[in-house]
Amino acid sequence: MAARFPLVRLALLWLAASLLTGCGFHLRGNLPLSQYPAIYVQSEAHSELATLLKQRFLQNKVELISSYQADKPALTLVRDTLERRTLSLFANGQVAEYELIYKVEYLIQLVGQEPQRYQFELYRDYQDDPNQALAKAQELELLLSELRQQAANRIIRQLARLG
Template sequence: MVAHWFKARLVLLCLAASLLVGCGFHLRGSLPLSQYPAIYVQSEAHSELAALLNQRFQQNNVARLADFDANKPALYLIRDTLERRTLSLFANGQVAEYELIYKVEYRIQLAGQEPQLYQFELYRDYQDDPNKALAKAQELELLLSELRQQAANRIIRQLARLG
């Protein structure tokens, strides 16, 4: 009886696993980029977004080319900027809340195709408190890091979609 129950669970488990694999399911953050064995990336010097993308490429076993090759895909990080817009003020006129707008503009050029331009914006609300300046500065850095992570993931998803 126990052996029959065990076999039935094993069959159900194998069936569920094959259905997940068959539908193209992948764990979040582990997009396959096997169609890109190597890629050329051009960005501003010391770009934190480019550093995150390089980490993602290493995780996906994609080599980074030192020079442009027309037969290989190329990613050009044109611009990534952060803007702040005032959302609310304290009674004394100081800013109480900002909206952070992270804008990214990039271009992807695949072998034998015209380059395609992409841009997007990511938004976060940020509450400021001048009495806790150090803590708020650290919170702002954390928000910026999260925005860059989200932007890198979005670019990787776009690359995976094109392939």
């Protein structure tokens, strides 16, 4: 009877692995960008999103080219903007909650193809409290950093899909 339990466990493990692979589950993390040995990234001078993207490319062992070359892919960050919309007010009329909208527009030009334009928006709710202005300012910076990281990840995933 003791010999049956290892077989049952092995069968259950095999079944779980089969179900996970069958449903398309993949672990997330650094995406291999081996199809892009080098890439040119163009952006505004002090773009924090561009800095994050360049770090991600270096982590994935993609060489960053300093000038455009027709035989290498190019990524152009057209714009990234942050807007905020009022969601709710306190009884005294001050804003209690904002919705942050981070918009990103970029172009990807692969070798021998026309540039493809992409854009997306990321949303976050932000509760404001004028009595805790310093803490809320730090929270806002953390939210912006998180939004930029998500945007960089999304652009990298788009590039990986195109290759």
